[in-house]
Structures are given as C-alpha cells and as structure tokens.
Amino acid sequence: MSSPKDHRGSDSSRIVISVDAMGGDRGPAAVVAGIYTSAGINPELDFILHGPADELEKLVQRRRGLSERCQIRDAQGVVSMEDKPSQVMRHGKGTSMWSALESVRAGEATVAVSCGNTGALMALSMIRLRKLPGVNRPAIAILWPSRNPQGFNVMLDVGADIRADAEDLLQYALMGSAYARNGLALTKPRVGLLNVGTEEHKGRAELKEAHDLIAAREDAGNYKFVGFVEGGDIPGKRCDVIVTDGFTGNVALKTGEGTASLIGDLLREAFAYSPLSRIASVLALTSLRRLKKRIDPRRVNGGIFLGLNGTVVKSHGSADATGISAAVKLAYELARSGFGDRLAARVASAAEAAQDGDSQKDVNKS
Amino acid sequence: MSSPKDHRGSDSSRIVISVDAMGGDRGPAAVVAGIYTSAGINPELDFILHGPADELEKLVQRRRGLSERCQIRDAQGVVSMEDKPSQVMRHGKGTSMWSALESVRAGEATVAVSCGNTGALMALSMIRLRKLPGVNRPAIAILWPSRNPQGFNVMLDVGADIRADAEDLLQYALMGSAYARNGLALTKPRVGLLNVGTEEHKGRAELKEAHDLIAAREDAGNYKFVGFVEGGDIPGKRCDVIVTDGFTGNVALKTGEGTASLIGDLLREAFAYSPLSRIASVLALTSLRRLKKRIDPRRVNGGIFLGLNGTVVKSHGSADATGISAAVKLAYELARSGFGDRLAARVASAAEAAQDGDSQKDVNKS
Structure with a gap:
C-alpha cells in the first residue's frame, strides 16, 4: 500500500480519487458516466470505485478505456438517504461509503467523493478519518x-x-x-x-x-x-x-x-x-x-468537508453525470494542489500561534 | 379627535394612513409621489403626512387634489439611517418618525408607514405603541x-x-x-x-x-x-x-x-x-x-411590525414612488380588514388558552 504522498504534487504522478458509486438519487450509472467524463478531461486521473462489484463491472466495461483507470472495490451495503447517521456509525461497515473513505484513510487515494446522505457521510468521516489536531x-x-x-x-x-x-x-x-x-x-x-x-x-x-x-x-x-x-x-x-x-x-x-x-x-x-x-x-x-x-x-x-485527516467532497444527492464530473474536478484540483497537507499545516500552526500568544508567519504559503 | 374605529371596516368610511415623509434614501418627494399614486387608486384613502411643513406643503400642492386628502403635521426632526435606536429612543421626540407613530397611538390613523431606519422605528414603536398583552x-x-x-x-x-x-x-x-x-x-x-x-x-x-x-x-x-x-x-x-x-x-x-x-x-x-x-x-x-x-x-x-398596539409598515429605505405606493396599499388592506384588532384578539385568546390549559375556538374568524 502506498502513502498519500505518492498520489499528489507533480504532473508526472497519477492522482487517485476514491468514489462512492452508490447512495445518490440517480444510482451508479450516473456516477460511472460522470467519472468517464472526468477521465476524458484529465489524463492523469485514476479512480477507485466502491459498490457492488458485479453491477459496477458492467457499467465500467461499457465505457471505453475506463476499466484501465478504475479499480473496483466490492461493497454490497448501501447507505440510503433515509438512514440515520447514528445507525450508519454503528452498522456502516461494508457499505460503499465506508469503503470509499477507507481508501483515503489507507492512503490509496487523496480525496473521496460521495453523493450519499450528508449526515451519514460526515459521521463516518469523523470516525474513520478523525479530526485534524486543533479542530x-x-x-x-x-x-x-x-x-x-x-x-x-x-x-x-x-x-x-x-x-x-x-x-x-x-x-x-x-x-x-x-x-x-x-x-x-x-x-x-x-x-x-x-x-x-x-x-x-x-x-x-x-x-x-x-x-x-x-x-x-x-x-x-x-x-x-x-x-x-x-x-x-x-x-x-x-x-x-x-x-x-x-x-x-x-x-x-x-x-x-x-x-x-x-x-x-x-x-x-x-x-x-x-x-x-x-x-x-x-x-x-x-x-x-x-x-x-x-x-x-x-x-x-x-x-468540502474541512477539518479532517483527508479531504471529502460531498456531491449533491441528485447529481447527474455533469454534477459528478464537477465534483471529481474539484477533488482533482484539491488533490493536485496538496490541499489536505497544507490545511493541516495551517491549522496546526494557528493552534501553535494561539498557544504561544503571538502570530507566526512561516507557513504563509499554505 | 376620533377613535380608530372611525377609520376602518365598511366601505363607506374613510381610511387614514399615517405616513413618515422623511428618513428614506430618496427624500420626501418620492414619498409624496407614492401616496399620490395610492390616492388615485383608492378613493377612500386619506393621509396624515409627517415632516417639515414648509417643504411638504410645496410637494403636496404640486399634486392635483392631494391637499384635500392629506393633512400635514409639522415635525422638523429627521431620524437618519445612521442614528442608533438607543439615541432615537431618548431624543426622538419631534422627529417625523415619532410624529407618524403618534397619529396611530392617538387613534387618528390605523396604520403608520415609514421608510426610515428599521432599528429606530422598531424601538420607537415599542415605547410609543407598546407591546400587545401576551407578546x-x-x-x-x-x-x-x-x-x-x-x-x-x-x-x-x-x-x-x-x-x-x-x-x-x-x-x-x-x-x-x-x-x-x-x-x-x-x-x-x-x-x-x-x-x-x-x-x-x-x-x-x-x-x-x-x-x-x-x-x-x-x-x-x-x-x-x-x-x-x-x-x-x-x-x-x-x-x-x-x-x-x-x-x-x-x-x-x-x-x-x-x-x-x-x-x-x-x-x-x-x-x-x-x-x-x-x-x-x-x-x-x-x-x-x-x-x-x-x-x-x-x-x-x-x-409589518407585529405584536404592537397598532400596525406599522416598514418600507424599504431605498423605496421609490412605486415602492411607497406598494407599502401604502398594504397598509390600506390591513386597515380595511381590521387586522390590528383581530390580531390583538387572537393573541389574547391564545394567551388565555395557554393559561386555561386547553384550546378555545370562539375567535376563529380573526
């Protein structure tokens, strides 16, 4: 397993986005259509797609060239719009949402994208990625x-x-x-x-x-x-x-x-x-x-969920292919700029400045 | 001096609206133009206009037939947009805003209209008209x-x-x-x-x-x-x-x-x-x-300011003649429907119902 640093920074390296294929109002077909559009626009982009493998395989196979740039992670469970965050926190393991966050947690991907239930996504992000120190x-x-x-x-x-x-x-x-x-x-x-x-x-x-x-x-x-x-x-x-x-x-x-x-x-x-x-x-x-x-x-x-160890992009639940592609574009830009690490440094330095009782200026580039 | 009942209810009676001519961004000319429009639309409408008498006389005289339907009350002071509500509460006497509320308080007019400073208007309305019992x-x-x-x-x-x-x-x-x-x-x-x-x-x-x-x-x-x-x-x-x-x-x-x-x-x-x-x-x-x-x-x-002994319509500070006329129309409709008394009855009965611990239904028409 690679570290997050491997997927970020220079133009020569690949950028991997973890995508929850399920939980949106329009189902996985819209999600796959959206990442296909994004793949066409940004050649350095790769995906890890989370959801029922059999269903996703079929959708990805239909898009020319997508399967080479898209790993599929089987996750049979789906968090629905009606699920309560507290339930998902207890029983969410095995869902595509959990799995999508897990790829960021493990450092396989820099940013996760989901169009599922906002409350559940925030609750899972809090327990799996945890809050940045100082937040x-x-x-x-x-x-x-x-x-x-x-x-x-x-x-x-x-x-x-x-x-x-x-x-x-x-x-x-x-x-x-x-x-x-x-x-x-x-x-x-x-x-x-x-x-x-x-x-x-x-x-x-x-x-x-x-x-x-x-x-x-x-x-x-x-x-x-x-x-x-x-x-x-x-x-x-x-x-x-x-x-x-x-x-x-x-x-x-x-x-x-x-x-x-x-x-x-x-x-x-x-x-x-x-x-x-x-x-x-x-x-x-x-x-x-x-x-x-x-x-x-x-x-x-x-x-964007801010203040966590990892960046999560929450797409609209009703997003179509255009919407998914816009969310992926945002995830790509944040990943490429190294936003997650910069944010962590900024928050840490501000917390330090508060403790020292004075401001420090050596991280002004973040 | 007549009671508020005289100005309300049946089509045969006149409806009197008290209008603060000052304090709006466009000055008294826009206010007079607005009430002139309203006077043309609603023949049963009369006005009491508050502000510097000499200035208002000239503006009203220029509008054919308006002077017969519009009393002018001299008030030399003006509440500006920058005045703090607390200051206006202490030193507001003698302003056109104070005077406009006074006509409602005295029962000469059913509704007051002002495009002046919202905070000051609410503060003055609270001390001059006072809150409805139960509010x-x-x-x-x-x-x-x-x-x-x-x-x-x-x-x-x-x-x-x-x-x-x-x-x-x-x-x-x-x-x-x-x-x-x-x-x-x-x-x-x-x-x-x-x-x-x-x-x-x-x-x-x-x-x-x-x-x-x-x-x-x-x-x-x-x-x-x-x-x-x-x-x-x-x-x-x-x-x-x-x-x-x-x-x-x-x-x-x-x-x-x-x-x-x-x-x-x-x-x-x-x-x-x-x-x-x-x-x-x-x-x-x-x-x-x-x-x-x-x-x-x-x-x-x-x-609309609700919960006071009297109805106050706050027009936009930047209202032009069209805006003033719309505010007057609203004031007219509320005056004609006897809204102020109905609201007071409703709030009083709800307060009573709360005290009795059960609901009562005999004022459902208000």
Missing part, C-alpha cells in the same frame, strides 16, 4: 456564485454542526481561507463573519468574540478580515469567504438555492408565454445557456 | 415571492430581535398566520418552523420545544402546522407562513434578495451580450416585465 468541529464548505472576479465565494459551515462557538468560527476562517487559496487561487482571501449587520443588536456574544479572534489571526492565517457581513454579501463582492455556524449557513444555502430555482422556473414560464417570447427564447439561447452555466449548481457541485 | 417580542414579517397560488409566503421574524425562545416562536406562528389570513386572504394558513431539516442534529432545544407548542395550538390559532421546513421552503409551496428567529430570518431574507439581484444582473448581461440576444430581449420584453413584476421587491414593499 473541534469540522465544517462543510461550499462555493457560491458571486460578483467577485473569481466567480464564486466560499461559505462555511453549511451544515456539519448546528452550533459554533467563537473558537470554531476562527477555525472556519482559517480553513475557509485555505480552501479559497487552493480552490479559487486567491493569494490573500478576504474573510467576512456573517451577522445581521446592526451593531445595536444585543446578544450573540460568540459573534463579537469571534470577530476579535479572527481579526487577531489575520497574519497567521494569511487572510484579510473585513469584519461583519450580511446575507446580501454571500453572493456579493465584499469578501471571498463567509464564515457562519452550520444552522445559519444551511438555511442561507437552501434559501439561495430555492430562490434561484424559483426565478429559473418563472423565467421559463415567461419565455413560454407567447409566440413572440418563444421566438425570443430561441434567439437568446446562447446567452441564456451561458447564464445558466454560471449559476447552475451542478457546475459547482461539491461541498 | 414578549414583537416581530417583523415580510412577504416573499413563492410557488404558492397566492404568489407570496409570510416569513417572520426577519430582524426585530436576534433571539427567540419557544414561546416567542409560538407567538410568531399566531401573528404570522393572522397576517396571512388578512394580508393574503388564506382561510387556514399552513405554518412551518424553519430548521436544518435533519432530525439527527442535536441542540437547538428551543426549536423542538417550539415544535410541540405550535403543534398544540393549531386549533386555537386557526392554522395548520406542517412541522419543520428548510430554507428551500421559504420560496416554496409546503407552507404559507415560515416561523424563525430574527437572526436566521434576516440572513435568509438578505441572502434571497442578494441572490435574486445577482441573477437579475447576470440576466441583463446575458441579453446585452450579442446583437442576437439584444433582439431577443426586445421580443421578450413583455414576458420579462411580467417576471420582473412578479419578483420585484418594490411590489411587495413593506415589512
């Missing part, structure tokens, strides 16, 4: 379409944990900015702390405390802190990384998705309304496709 | 474009208070469903309690407690409780009223607005991209206007 609560980070030049902002936590104290929010700032450096290629990401924006409001003492903590760690964390931001700044350009607790982040994420989806449907209705508007929709097709691509959640498919 | 925390409720037949859902609290315990959330359910009955003409609104949707999550004990309280008061409150809902249900069709604390509600509101605004801008860019798409935008003009109208925040302009 109390792991977080789920997502990319959000924004007005910034890079096209997306990072928001975390969107639902790993419903609570976060000031120290947790500081960890989110460190992890989120590390992700923005590696995933969005920003040298010094701007971090904002989500609030209702009115200083007058009393309470939420943890936000004021977090404000001071995050401001004090700007240098050690290699980010710029812009202070409190509001909901409107999540798709805005005031900052690149939005830090919040998992309850608020989850509500914001789903509200934004729901609003975008409603507008999309109303737009379709508007274009279907009259013969003239139907002609218009044909003329505007290219422009509308470009717009759709820009805000299509499938194109930025993948929440 | 601990007043709330701000807004209408949100949705997939429901009525076109909008009610969400509260969107920022009156950043905290809410289980009893407060029950009050919000009662007040929000009363608003949906009167503002959206729904006989038995469906109420949902905002959560992250995963039962597995620990903590947030107040939400579980609120769940049981709201379920137990279905009959007394004359609503249907659908249980926990998620962010995606705010613009959805699973319920008509979304209940949450003011922190989460404020973030959700601003996230939704920010997302809609980003999509709108990207859509404009898409249509401006090529000659073909510019032709398309001309052909689709009517359809796109209809869509815009459907989701234009100016058309549903107005957060």
Whole structure:
C-alpha cells in the first residue's frame, strides 16, 4: 500500500480519487458516466470505485478505456438517504461509503467523493478519518456564485454542526481561507463573519468574540478580515469567504438555492408565454445557456468537508453525470494542489500561534 | 379627535394612513409621489403626512387634489439611517418618525408607514405603541415571492430581535398566520418552523420545544402546522407562513434578495451580450416585465411590525414612488380588514388558552 504522498504534487504522478458509486438519487450509472467524463478531461486521473462489484463491472466495461483507470472495490451495503447517521456509525461497515473513505484513510487515494446522505457521510468521516489536531468541529464548505472576479465565494459551515462557538468560527476562517487559496487561487482571501449587520443588536456574544479572534489571526492565517457581513454579501463582492455556524449557513444555502430555482422556473414560464417570447427564447439561447452555466449548481457541485485527516467532497444527492464530473474536478484540483497537507499545516500552526500568544508567519504559503 | 374605529371596516368610511415623509434614501418627494399614486387608486384613502411643513406643503400642492386628502403635521426632526435606536429612543421626540407613530397611538390613523431606519422605528414603536398583552417580542414579517397560488409566503421574524425562545416562536406562528389570513386572504394558513431539516442534529432545544407548542395550538390559532421546513421552503409551496428567529430570518431574507439581484444582473448581461440576444430581449420584453413584476421587491414593499398596539409598515429605505405606493396599499388592506384588532384578539385568546390549559375556538374568524 502506498502513502498519500505518492498520489499528489507533480504532473508526472497519477492522482487517485476514491468514489462512492452508490447512495445518490440517480444510482451508479450516473456516477460511472460522470467519472468517464472526468477521465476524458484529465489524463492523469485514476479512480477507485466502491459498490457492488458485479453491477459496477458492467457499467465500467461499457465505457471505453475506463476499466484501465478504475479499480473496483466490492461493497454490497448501501447507505440510503433515509438512514440515520447514528445507525450508519454503528452498522456502516461494508457499505460503499465506508469503503470509499477507507481508501483515503489507507492512503490509496487523496480525496473521496460521495453523493450519499450528508449526515451519514460526515459521521463516518469523523470516525474513520478523525479530526485534524486543533479542530473541534469540522465544517462543510461550499462555493457560491458571486460578483467577485473569481466567480464564486466560499461559505462555511453549511451544515456539519448546528452550533459554533467563537473558537470554531476562527477555525472556519482559517480553513475557509485555505480552501479559497487552493480552490479559487486567491493569494490573500478576504474573510467576512456573517451577522445581521446592526451593531445595536444585543446578544450573540460568540459573534463579537469571534470577530476579535479572527481579526487577531489575520497574519497567521494569511487572510484579510473585513469584519461583519450580511446575507446580501454571500453572493456579493465584499469578501471571498463567509464564515457562519452550520444552522445559519444551511438555511442561507437552501434559501439561495430555492430562490434561484424559483426565478429559473418563472423565467421559463415567461419565455413560454407567447409566440413572440418563444421566438425570443430561441434567439437568446446562447446567452441564456451561458447564464445558466454560471449559476447552475451542478457546475459547482461539491461541498468540502474541512477539518479532517483527508479531504471529502460531498456531491449533491441528485447529481447527474455533469454534477459528478464537477465534483471529481474539484477533488482533482484539491488533490493536485496538496490541499489536505497544507490545511493541516495551517491549522496546526494557528493552534501553535494561539498557544504561544503571538502570530507566526512561516507557513504563509499554505 | 376620533377613535380608530372611525377609520376602518365598511366601505363607506374613510381610511387614514399615517405616513413618515422623511428618513428614506430618496427624500420626501418620492414619498409624496407614492401616496399620490395610492390616492388615485383608492378613493377612500386619506393621509396624515409627517415632516417639515414648509417643504411638504410645496410637494403636496404640486399634486392635483392631494391637499384635500392629506393633512400635514409639522415635525422638523429627521431620524437618519445612521442614528442608533438607543439615541432615537431618548431624543426622538419631534422627529417625523415619532410624529407618524403618534397619529396611530392617538387613534387618528390605523396604520403608520415609514421608510426610515428599521432599528429606530422598531424601538420607537415599542415605547410609543407598546407591546400587545401576551407578546414578549414583537416581530417583523415580510412577504416573499413563492410557488404558492397566492404568489407570496409570510416569513417572520426577519430582524426585530436576534433571539427567540419557544414561546416567542409560538407567538410568531399566531401573528404570522393572522397576517396571512388578512394580508393574503388564506382561510387556514399552513405554518412551518424553519430548521436544518435533519432530525439527527442535536441542540437547538428551543426549536423542538417550539415544535410541540405550535403543534398544540393549531386549533386555537386557526392554522395548520406542517412541522419543520428548510430554507428551500421559504420560496416554496409546503407552507404559507415560515416561523424563525430574527437572526436566521434576516440572513435568509438578505441572502434571497442578494441572490435574486445577482441573477437579475447576470440576466441583463446575458441579453446585452450579442446583437442576437439584444433582439431577443426586445421580443421578450413583455414576458420579462411580467417576471420582473412578479419578483420585484418594490411590489411587495413593506415589512409589518407585529405584536404592537397598532400596525406599522416598514418600507424599504431605498423605496421609490412605486415602492411607497406598494407599502401604502398594504397598509390600506390591513386597515380595511381590521387586522390590528383581530390580531390583538387572537393573541389574547391564545394567551388565555395557554393559561386555561386547553384550546378555545370562539375567535376563529380573526
């Protein structure tokens, strides 16, 4: 068995992604179609695919050249969307999800991708990969379409944990900015702390405390802190990384998705309304496709679990081949940049700086 | 001085709305233009307009027939967007905002409308109108474009208070469903309690407690409780009223607005991209206007302050004449339906039912 280092870094080495073929709404066929697309785009990419071997063999054989780049690991069990995380933690061994994480744990693959049950995936990731030293609560980070030049902002936590104290929010700032450096290629990401924006409001003492903590760690964390931001700044350009607790982040994420989806449907209705508007929709097709691509959640498919010994990409449960391929692309980029090790170094150095009572700047490249 | 009853109820009586002319981003000219529009649409509507008399006289005189339907109350002070609520509470007397609330307090007008500073307006409303008996925390409720037949859902609290315990959330359910009955003409609104949707999550004990309280008061409150809902249900069709604390509600509101605004801008860019798409935008003009109208925040302009002795409509600070007119229309509808008294009766009866330990059904019309 090889070490994680073997699969990462230079262009000459192969990058191996561990993929859970089961648990998504569209079944393993969509997953195999997605990794086939990714394999075509990135020649240095290999896969370990987890699920019922007989079924997967057939699907992989149908895709030309895929079997040479894809190992199959038999796992007969499947974690369903209805399974409770606590049950999966006790009885999850033998499932494709467990097996997919195991490849990362063993160092065979750098990043795991799954479109299964989020709660179960986080619970299994916590017990199998374990938390990074210095991290109390792991977080789920997502990319959000924004007005910034890079096209997306990072928001975390969107639902790993419903609570976060000031120290947790500081960890989110460190992890989120590390992700923005590696995933969005920003040298010094701007971090904002989500609030209702009115200083007058009393309470939420943890936000004021977090404000001071995050401001004090700007240098050690290699980010710029812009202070409190509001909901409107999540798709805005005031900052690149939005830090919040998992309850608020989850509500914001789903509200934004729901609003975008409603507008999309109303737009379709508007274009279907009259013969003239139907002609218009044909003329505007290219422009509308470009717009759709820009805000299509499938194109930025993948929440990242941060704060674990290993990187896990959670794809949407309803992801189709395009969505799976986007999640694999993200996994590939993170693997290639050595994101996991950099994040671990960053978190460890920040914890050290906190212990020393001063900031240290020697890991600013991570 | 007349009693509030004189201004409400049957079509034969006049309805008087108290309007703060100052404090909005566009100044009193936009406010006067807005009430002029409303006056043209609703012949039974009269106004009391608050602000610097000399300035307002000139603006009103320019609008044909408006001076006969609009009293002016001189108030030289203005609450600015930067003023802190605590300062306004101490020194706010003599401002147009204070004066506008005073007309409701004195019973000269049924509803007050202001586009000034939200925090200051809520603080002044609390001390001048006072809370309804049985209400601990007043709330701000807004209408949100949705997939429901009525076109909008009610969400509260969107920022009156950043905290809410289980009893407060029950009050919000009662007040929000009363608003949906009167503002959206729904006989038995469906109420949902905002959560992250995963039962597995620990903590947030107040939400579980609120769940049981709201379920137990279905009959007394004359609503249907659908249980926990998620962010995606705010613009959805699973319920008509979304209940949450003011922190989460404020973030959700601003996230939704920010997302809609980003999509709108990207859509404009898409249509401006090529000659073909510019032709398309001309052909689709009517359809796109209809869509815009459907989701234009100016058309549903107005957060309602609920839980006070008197109804206050908070218009967007940036509202133009169209926005002001929409806020006045909402104020008019609430005044005509006798919403304020109905809400007070509903909250009082629920408080009584809670004390008696059983539900009562004799106020189901409110």
